[in-house]
Amino acid sequence: MSSQQAKKNIPVSADPPRLLGTAASRVVFIISLMAIIVFFLVAGEDWLTIINYTLIAAIAALALNVLSGYTGQVSLGLSFFMAIGAYTAAVLGGTPPTSSLDPIGLNLSFFIWLPAAGIAAALVGALVGPTALRVKGFYLGIVTLALVFIGQYIFLNARGLTGGPQGRTFPVPVFGTFSFDQQNMLFGFILTPGQQYFLLLLVILGLAALFVGNVMRSRAGRAFQAVRDNETGAAIMGINLFEAKMGAFILSSFLAGIAGALFASYTRYVVPYTWDLTLSIQFVAAIIVGGVASIWGSILGAAFVFALPRIIEQFSLLPSSSASSGVSSGDVNALIYGLLIVIFLLFEPGGVIALVRRSRLLTRTTRTPEEEGGDVVETINLPASNVHVEPSVDSSVPTTGEPS
Amino acid sequence: MAYFFQLVFAGVAVGCIYALIGLGFAIIFKASEVINFAQGELLLVGAYIISAGVFEWHLGFFLSLLLGVIVTVAIGLLFERFILRRMIGRPVFSILMITIGLDIVLRTGVILRWGSDPVPPGTPFQITSGFNFGGVHFGANDVWTIIVTVVLCAALFYFFRFTKYGLAMRATALDQEAALVMGININTVYALAWGIAAAIATIGGVFLAAKSIAFDTTLGGTALLAFPAIILGGIDSVSGAVVGGIIIGLAEVITAGYESRFASILGTGVHEITPYLIMILVLLIRPYGIFGTRKVERV
Numbered sequence: 001m002s003s004q005q006a007k008k009n010i011p012v013s014a015d016p017p018r019l020l021g022t023a024a025s026r027v028v029f030i031i032s033l034m035a036i037i038v039f040f041l042v043a044g045e046d047w048l049t050i051i052n053y054t055l056i057a058a059i060a061a062l063a064l065n066v067l068s069g070y071t072g073q074v075s076l077g078l079s080f081f082m083a084i085g086a087y088t089a090a091v092l093g094g095t096p097p098t099s100s101l102d103p104i105g106l107n108l109s110f111f112i113w114l115p116a117a118g119i120a121a122a123l124v125g126a127l128v129g130p131t132a133l134r135v136k137g138f139y140l141g142i143v144t145l146a147l148v149f150i151g152q153y154i155f156l157n158a159r160g161l162t163g164g165p166q167g168r169t170f171p172v173p174v175f176g177t178f179s180f181d182q183q184n185m186l187f188g189f190i191l192t193p194g195q196q197y198f199l200l201l202l203v204i205l206g207l208a209a210l211f212v213g214n215v216m217r218s219r220a221g222r223a224f225q226a227v228r229d230n231e232t233g234a235a236i237m238g239i240n241l242f243e244a245k246m247g248a249f250i251l252s253s254f255l256a257g258i259a260g261a262l263f264a265s266y267t268r269y270v271v272p273y274t275w276d277l278t279l280s281i282q283f284v285a286a287i288i289v290g291g292v293a294s295i296w297g298s299i300l301g302a303a304f305v306f307a308l309p310r311i312i313e314q315f316s317l318l319p320s321s322s323a324s325s326g327v328s329s330g331d332v333n334a335l336i337y338g339l340l341i342v343i344f345l346l347f348e349p350g351g352v353i354a355l356v357r358r359s360r361l362l363t364r365t366t367r368t369p370e371e372e373g374g375d376v377v378e379t380i381n382l383p384a385s386n387v388h389v390e391p392s393v394d395s396s397v398p399t400t401g402e403p404s
Numbered sequence: 405m406a407y408f409f410q411l412v413f414a415g416v417a418v419g420c421i422y423a424l425i426g427l428g429f430a431i432i433f434k435a436s437e438v439i440n441f442a443q444g445e446l447l448l449v450g451a452y453i454i455s456a457g458v459f460e461w462h463l464g465f466f467l468s469l470l471l472g473v474i475v476t477v478a479i480g481l482l483f484e485r486f487i488l489r490r491m492i493g494r495p496v497f498s499i500l501m502i503t504i505g506l507d508i509v510l511r512t513g514v515i516l517r518w519g520s521d522p523v524p525p526g527t528p529f530q531i532t533s534g535f536n537f538g539g540v541h542f543g544a545n546d547v548w549t550i551i552v553t554v555v556l557c558a559a560l561f562y563f564f565r566f567t568k569y570g571l572a573m574r575a576t577a578l579d580q581e582a583a584l585v586m587g588i589n590i591n592t593v594y595a596l597a598w599g600i601a602a603a604i605a606t607i608g609g610v611f612l613a614a615k616s617i618a619f620d621t622t623l624g625g626t627a628l629l630a631f632p633a634i635i636l637g638g639i640d641s642v643s644g645a646v647v648g649g650i651i652i653g654l655a656e657v658i659t660a661g662y663e664s665r666f667a668s669i670l671g672t673g674v675h676e677i678t679p680y681l682i683m684i685l686v687l688l689i690r691p692y693g694i695f696g697t698r699k700v701e702r703v
Binding site for chain 1: 490512520
């Protein structure tokens with residue numbers, strides 16, 4: 001991706017960009033905060049459902065962006081790692097079986113099963129990584145594809161954990177007496193389950209975005225991007241290619257596990273067929289449409305691929321296809337994101353986020369010389385996306401506050 | 405023992421279909437270093453058009469076959485000319501994804517046109533026809549799959565070895581710039597590769613669809629099993645695609661034939677993943693495959 005993005009030679013300031021460092025970013029932050037509050041207060045359950053799934057999808061898209069966007073490793077195996085996270089959550093947090101036919105559940109706390117979902121997926125990633133990462137490019141794509149099929153076989157057969165082909169229920173988050181499957185009082189407000197999930201997901205997505213943003217400005221993150229831009233160059237600079245790829249693989253698996261657990265928890269009941277290749281491909285579509293190697297790109301992409309079709313469906317903007325011939329709205333959605341993939345790859349490889357950035361450049365008054373494609377040779381091997389991603393991203397924070 | 409030979413025969417027949425699909429992958433990869441994820445959906449489109457030709461438009465099988473080949477070749481050529489050619493020099497990830505984009509568009513296009521209910525396959529054979537020999541049933545469709553695969557391979561061998569354009573394609577695969585300097589029209593070579601791959605995919609689709617009395621859009625997913633085949637054979641090797649296809653077909657069918665005896669340990673559906681397990685093993689030991697050139701890079 002670098003050669004397209006390296007065109008803009010924006011000077012990098014010595015100071016790391018601060019969270020809400022500029023007046024403009026503060027304004028944007030306040031406006032979006034108000035928009036979120038208004039949405040929260042007025043939205044009905046159907047809208048909340050759409051947005052909640054989008055927030056979960058954004059976490060998963062972020063996970064894929066770590067591996068594919070920032071580190072340049074093709075992966076079609078995201079749904080496999082989401083499934084690992086989901087089933088870990090189900091086993092640890094699920095209700096104990098009442099008969100010998102029910103899948104296992106240990107009824108542990110939310111604060112155990114959610115992190116455990118990420119950690120289990122990361123461990124599986126660490127286990128699979130050394131094998132998968134021996135190959136790259138198309139080969140890695142095919143190996144991760146194989147992972148999805150092998151995963152489906154395991155999930156269909158491991159009845160004690162997954163419930164087999166019939167599927168199983170997944171736990172809801174519970175904070176003390178505050179259970180997410182019913183209405184609860186908070187500061188005098190009655191919160192519906194949708195609103196509770198909305199708040200929780202917003203917090204988790206925010207943390208994940210901050211974390212990934214920080215990692216990508218750390219030494220490890222720079223190494224990921226160097227590996228993407230030029231493997232030989234990165235190796236010469238002293239980066240251990242295997243370590244960098246493994247790091248990205250494990251971080252990506254961790255986030256995917258979290259997203260999978262949240263997805264299953266919000267859906268409540270999931271069959272193993274859910275974790276198929278189509279799910280993986282939807283996330284790939286999301287990062288391509290939203291923006292490769294960009295945090296806001298992951299979020300926007302999730303909105304485009306997961307929310308837009310449902311919104312179109314909701315308002316029935318499309319003529320409802322004749323249901324008699326077996327055409328579901330899912331097929332129409334698939335057509336939309338299939339076309340979006342092709343159109344964005346052809347005409348805007350930077351995704352929606354590149355359009356946003358460009359429009360921002362147009363409105364800016366003072367600009368450093370901005371020759372399109374002028375200094376390509378000079379900047380071609382820089383981790384270019386990062387040079388200009390971060391200063392414009394509101395979620396970037398000082399490097400000092402780096403969680404890890 | 406007859407059961408085993410029956411499985412071997414069925415495995416070779418299935419393997420020939422994987423070989424036909426794999427040939428398409430290998431030819432496109434050799435010419436342009438692109439893996440076409442949409443190969444399976446080209447097959448699907450071909451199978452649906454032939455089915456519609458026979459049962460909807462009453463054209464007869466061979467006219468429908470011709471129509472199916474023409475349409476899929478046209479899709480392949482248009483995609484190569486107007487989409488893929490704009491992607492030259494872009495990262496592997498993008499090229500892979502744009503073929504997946506085509507895959508999705510073709511599949512949903514088929515669903516929007518024909519619905520997702522199963523349709524009968526357009527085939528010149530009765531599903532029950534065939535002959536018995538030594539306790540083994542040789543179904544007509546399977547026998548013809550093997551014969552057509554052998555004939556097509558011979559034709560491709562002749563094409564690559566003895567014709568002008570075959571030579572041009574081999575030269576381009578070897579060294580694109582040198583071929584360009586020698587006056588070879590690379591655009592023609594790319595178009596030829598996509599045209600041949602699409603036509604072979606459609607022929608594979610006829611046999612694949614005719615294995616059961618009805619098929620639906622999951623047929624395209626079967627083509628994914630050609631990936632293990634080409635990785636086993638070597639991704640840039642045409643003969644490797646055939647050998648790999650037959651080995652994978654045998655492995656899948658023989659596992660399917662015996663897995664019920666070990667169901668208590670293995671569970672159900674293990675034959676669906678044996679091809680992928682073999683592929684992962686091959687990638688660990690010999691990532692360039694049996695016949696492939698040793699240029700697959702490792703970390």
